Amino acid sequence: MSDAVSVCNGASFSGAVQVLDAGLCGMITLRGDLADEKLSAAVKAATGMGLPKPRRIKKGKRGAVAWMSPDELLIFVDYDLADSTVTKIERALQGQYFLAVNVSDARATFALQGTGVREVIAKGAPVDMSPQGLPVGEIRRTRLGQVAAAFWLSDEEHLTLVCFRSVGSFVYDWLCNAATEGTLPRLTG
Amino acid sequence: MRRYSAFAIAREAARYHTGWGRAWRNPTPKKSYDIVIIGAGGHGLATAYYLGKNHGLKNVAVVEKGWLGGGNTGRNTTIIRSNYLQDESAAIYEKARSLYESLSQDLNYNVMFSPRGVLMLAQTEHEIRGYKRTEHANRLQGVETRFIGPKEVKRLVPIIEISGPRYPVLGALWQPRGGTARHDAVAWGYARACSDMGIDIIQQCEVTAIRQKNGAVSGIETTKGEISCNKLGLVVAGNSGVLAEMAGFRLPIESVALQALVSEPIKPAINVVVMANTVHGYISQSDKGELVIGGGADGFNNYTQRGSFHHIEETVRALIETFPIISRLKMLRQWGGIVDMTGDRSPIIGRTPLENCFIDCGWGTGGFKAIPGSGWSMAATMARGEPDEFAAAFGMERFIEGRFIDESVAAGVAH
Amino acid sequence: MSARLARHGRLIDRRKPLQFTFNGRHLHGYQGDTLASALLANGQTLVGRSFKYHRPRGIVAAGPEEPNALVGLGKGAGFEPNQRATTTELFDGLIAESQNHWPSLEFDLGAVNKAMARFFPAGFYYKTFMFPRAAWEHLFEPIVRGAAGLGRVPQEKDKDTYEYFYHTTDILIVGGGIAGLQAAEIAGKSGLRVLLIEQTPDWGGRAMVDGVQINGIGAADWVEKALARLRAMPNVILRSRMMGAGVYDHGYALGYERLSDHDPKIPGPRHRLWRIRARRIITATGAIERPLSFAGNDIPGVMLAGAVRDYLENYGVSPGELTLVVTNNDNAYLSAIALHEAGLTVPAIIDARPEATGALPQKARALGLRVETGCAIGTVHGGKRVTSVTLCNQAGSGAILDEIPCDAVAMSGGWSPVVHLWSHCGGKLRWDADQAMFRPDPARPPRGANGAGFVIAAGTANGHLAAEAVMEDAAEAAAAAVRALGAKADPAKRATARSMPEMPILPVWSMPANAGPKLRMKTWLDFQNDVKVSDVRLAAQEGYESVEHTKRYTTLGMASDQGKLSNINGLAVLADSLSRDIPQVGTTTFRPPYHPISFGAIAGEARGPLFKPLRKSPIHDWLDANGAHWEPVADWRRPYCLRRSGETVKEAVTREILNTRQNVGLLDASTLGKIIVKGPDAGRFLDMLYTNMMSSLKVGRCRYGLMCNENGFLIDDGVVVRLSDDTFLCHTTSGGSDRIHAWMEEWLQTEWWDWQVYTANVTEQFAQIGIVGPKARSVLEALGGMDVSREALPFMAFQEGQIAGIRARVYRISFSGELSYEIAVPAALGQAFWNKALAAGGDFGMQPYGTEALHVMRAEKGFIMIGDETDGTVIPQDLNLGWAISRKKDDFLGKRAQQRPHMVDPNRKQLVGLLTEDPQVVLPDAAHAVEGPKRANGMENIIGHVTSSYYSPTLGHSIAMALIKGGSRRMGETLRFPVADGVVIRAQVVDPVFLDKEGERQNV
Amino acid sequence: MLSLHCPYCGVDVDETDLTPGGEAHLVRSGSGSDDADFEAYLFMRKNPRGVHFERWRHSFGCGKWFHAARATDTLEVFGTYSAQTKEPPQDVQERIRARRPDWKGFGKGDRI
């Protein structure tokens, strides 16, 4: 699938923090009864992981699983594995009431790196971006500037942000602007 | 009543203006009136004025819970235009606009009607089509409007950015005789003229209950006591729901906050009224020099006269994009008013389920421009006991019949 | 003359001289100066002209309350009108100009002399300019408006950028005086998150110039130490140059941070607007001094006593050589003493109180200063500068006792707590008669989401004037906030203050008490808007009794300082005129912002390319590079046509249509909404959503469907595909995808929550590309990979598989009437597929086409377009779409509404086709049809309007569709369409399907 | 600027992440209903100055609809709760009663 391109085609920007187009990323929306054991078994079989608690994202070797709403997960796998993972889940849940759909191409993903990733996002998201407001490993669905976005920190210096594909280049520009060198408010002292 | 004129001012100047009398009386309420109007906003006062002037009914009281003109009439962005699409709307708004033309002389109070022209920008192909539709309709309705091109827009408003990267100005609907008026003066002028005819305006008098007998209205209870009446008019804009509940019926209305703001005063920068619907914002410059800017309405029920700040942000953003030079000006003050939004965004004038109780409401975000026309029509409707020619289409029954008067259609829906 | 002193000036750095210009004059100042202090240091006491009478104006205050010293700052793309000199930090190269005068500040033709001013009392314009009628519009109003406004209009686009910052905190403390610092320390120690903001660059507030001692050391030393302790607390954030601009519902507050106003060379955004959510807000915003109301109090050289002290202590600037002090309280004596100790002359202290026996007056007397008690200023003399004052008894009406030469007057009418932020969101005030001030009523605070008060006033902002009480109150405020949030506070660890004790104030609202009309006409309340005591009295006399009426009639407090100096004095005058108490009169409403904030900051980063998100299809860049003439469609942009070099838009559209009809066209339809609906109840659900039956659709087939709202009106349309037994794919309009997805979720979550249906919006997962035209099949065959024959893939069917090596779904649907396939491929492969299609289509004459060609082709076929044929008031029946309304279903959204009398009225507007009498004439879009004579009210009798109108290159004549009253019954009738300039176009009512009614072209 | 607690996400949500949806607990009147019921369902609103039950969607977050009990005269929020209920839960009703002793109760005084 060498023809497949992410929205910003691998662009990167180095400012107060680094912003990079994280490339194509496999994503599956799974809707269903999260309390159902069959469903968690299917997720486990497909990804090797159990279900995350509300608002959390769980990471493993083969990908990650994020809680999106009381009846929705977002499963991250390699881009090339998304379709086959959907098939796997569908097989495992055959006859059940659920929905699994590949949404990899409907998204753009960005990686932010450096001290200050919280401040960059705080320029546009109406969220308590302090470590107590958004602990590492918690995913937040909200707004960035004027568009929908979801993001989480894997540690204090690494943040991943997912948005819709059609606004990917807008979000990239937005992030670069927010990450301009010398513009992050220091939140100490 | 002492006539206002330049001579009167000159005479008074000699004695340090100690001779001016009250603009309106401050009467104690009588026990009973033929007609009581609740709400001394522009619409209530205009209703009372035309009851007296057109129908000779002067045993009338206007009852106001606060200070007259302190509702939406005292807090709106004063845009006056009549280029509405639907026949019924065009008729009443044009009636109002034409009354505004000579209102200062009628009332002997300078309401500063300023027919400087109103521009409604078309920034998408779709908007062009919508406005052209209005242009065609208006021509046949006898309302003077024209669709003009971007060059003419630029000539009328030199500070406008017509080739904005996101939403270039593709043209505009131009009503040359639209404009603004001094909002407070409209209320004060009507109040003074009413008072002069013997109509009582009773301020600081909140209506707390509506009394009825045999299914017909018999009077009101107020914080200044009971007042009986033969006919009652509810003209309370954002508080219509509260009064309707007192009268025992419900309305197809929700009350939400609508906001506005002014900049600090600057020298004349913009000579006409500009409305930009695609980006959401409208602007004019007052005779004092501040830019008067209107924003969006909240989507939730609210009686606090305070709105949510994001509307201010959206509006200012839109206007900076349209008028880049305002970026370094400053917001002086923001405020909100509670507007009464109906199911089809058009007003209600007419009878209510309670006999002899009439209502004029639902003007929502756009009733300042309608004040003289609405008062004219409501007065006729109350005097006759049935809707006059203007009110006929605006009865409440239109909702259950499915006969909307929807003005948003010119804008349509995105495709 | 005002001048710089050799000593004093704790905020300036005399080693760092700065240059600036004022009205072109080159002047000098120091690092740390404000523009106001630097102007005074240069002897510039005349700084502007008032709004109405163009009276000469000097600097009155030293903070944001300044009404007069408004200047135009900078030039070109950095020019800003109405900037306060008192809040503008001086920087090297600053350029300032005074405002509202012509030809010059010194000599202003607009100035209205005293005799003339008489003819312009409050509200005079309501009483005149009415005759003759036309004169207002053509003569008077242009004059009034020409004279309006203060600052100049900027001529260029702003050069700077702005941004937002969201911040959540437990406690926000506004004001970095000793109260704010005390509160921050106590709150900080609790471990809660604290944000302390101060509008000026410096900390410490008034205590720094008042000789206050804290914990046994000077206030300045304590402040420095307190700051060091606070900076060491990780949970405390300190920000200077950041103003608390507004307090809003549910603990929302705006912080206005000015990042580079003090040094425009600093890169990055100029202002940052903080959008703060705080669980508690402590307002430690101090107090503002009130002017006194005496005749001539607006003459340059008359200044607030506290400001005099500020200029002296902070900037080493004296307001004059002979500064007379006039007061009704002890606090102003501090200024007199400070002036005297700085070696300046204080010719007299005029104290309205019958006696002045407090420690400060005694000290003043001990220093040899002349103190006149029970006295008042009768009149200030001077034109552009104070020259002397007359002394009179406060109790009388102004009989002159003495005339005292002076070149400056320091006045103090007492202090008003800054209650703005407390009041913005509904906090109420109470009148404190002893201290003659409105102060926050702790029993009626603004209430937050949970109903608890969320603002707490502290220190002087809470009505405490003595430093001792200020520090105690601030400690209590912080402790209360901390406790309310469930943490522990230790107010015992608070700092304590000592200051000179002060004796009670005597409220003085008029000086002298019985000033007559003549004096009242010269006694200013609102310096910027030229509102005098006489104006307020006139308002009361004329019945504008409510304080809100008075405000609006006189414009008191409506100037750019929002009455920070004038409001209390004004309403006291009003109360007096009405013989009412001050609290009975009340205040006007406090509204944000506390002090004007830039529109730039309010807009934030959203300008230029970041103004509004633009949605781009996967083919966007290619289209852009290949002649796309863009058209905004919802948040997307779609190509209206793709122009080749030398082509007009119209030519391009014609070419695209003909080529598609003759050969084959390529369309980017990716923006179409695509929603997956899945579950055991999916069919049942879609039956409710669409007017037609969807549950009967066979797997592998497509069906065109209509959606209505509960009012019966058509809101969207599109093709529904049954992917499997329990899974449907619903296509929506481009603008509709998010709306319709939300609509589905709304019904599923709030009405039929027991139905088993899941939805997912997969609009952006796919690039959807139309290959349309007689040769479409050949192109697909050339691309290879799927059997697209008539048998394998008949009209209104779909197939899943590979095309050109790319995973794809192929739908055989048509919006043009041609043989047509829509191919959905993963968005990331959209461009790759597009390229392959172009390559394969080359041999068949394939050309891409845009939305206009699409629109014309669908109109030729009589297909409706949501937004053209519909406008939110049209029901499917109006559009001859009755066939798409199932009669078998008990219910669907909109069904009930469509049964209402007006909806079944045969005289509703119905869709018809139109052929103009002259086939080459195209009806203007939206032209209206009329019938019969005019109506009684003079309007034409309108019977409908054109919804779509084009010249059809395929047919070689114009075509149109229209909604016409009773249209279905009018086939063959000729209608009149009066258009501009008296032209009437005639057109015949026909069937709206103009081309291939049998559908032979699409069915091949 | 409202902030409402999303009962699904368990976080306080800024108004700008939410979409308001008008009065809650309306009873749908579909095909076959009489005029009065249909009019009441589609148009007539309580629009009270005081306690109001209303619908909100956490549109930028979990996408779920929930209900809020809120005062329209002070903007105080008495509670948020699942949209999948026919009436406000008891604890919310009790909190309203505690804060607003003069509240008529859910569905009371509705028959006008």
Ligand SMILES: Cc1cc2nc3c(=O)[nH]c(=O)nc-3n(C[C@H](O)[C@H](O)[C@H](O)COP(=O)(O)OP(=O)(O)OC[C@H]3O[C@@H](n4cnc5c(N)ncnc54)[C@H](O)[C@@H]3O)c2cc1C
């Ligand atoms: C921010 C804003 C901008 C606007 N901009 C425009 C514009 O540009 N152009 C335009 O045409 N329109 C505009 N409008 C709309 C316009 O202001 C209103 O439609 C119009 O003023 C309504 O007038 P009214 O007399 O009906 O109501 P109001 O002026 O609100 O008067 C109603 C009166 O009833 C009184 N009342 C209520 N309850 C009681 C009671 N129980 N007892 C006694 N009295 C009671 C109130 O105190 C009030 O004084 C705007 C509105 C707002 C809020």
Ligand SMILES: NC(=O)c1ccc[n+]([C@@H]2O[C@H](COP(=O)([O-])OP(=O)(O)OC[C@H]3O[C@@H](n4cnc5c(N)ncnc54)[C@H](O)[C@@H]3O)[C@@H](O)[C@H]2O)c1
């Ligand atoms: N005795 C008197 O008559 C009298 C009168 C006034 C003040 N004082 C003295 O002044 C001191 C008062 O201390 P305090 O700390 O209460 O007040 P303060 O005036 O010293 O400090 C208030 C601080 O808040 C800042 N501020 C005001 N509004 C703001 C806003 N919206 N955003 C950001 N910052 C803002 C001001 O710039 C100032 O630095 C005490 O020493 C007191 O005794 C005495």
Ligand SMILES: Cc1cc2nc3c(=O)[nH]c(=O)nc-3n(C[C@H](O)[C@H](O)[C@H](O)COP(=O)(O)O)c2cc1C
């Ligand atoms: C057309 C118009 C112009 C206004 N101009 C000013 C102004 O120049 N200065 C000002 O302080 N307020 C101005 N206001 C706002 C009023 O002060 C006030 O905020 C508004 O009427 C709402 O009343 P409230 O804030 O008392 O609730 C203006 C209001 C309107 C409607």
Ligand SMILES: [Zn+2]
């Ligand atoms: Zn949620």
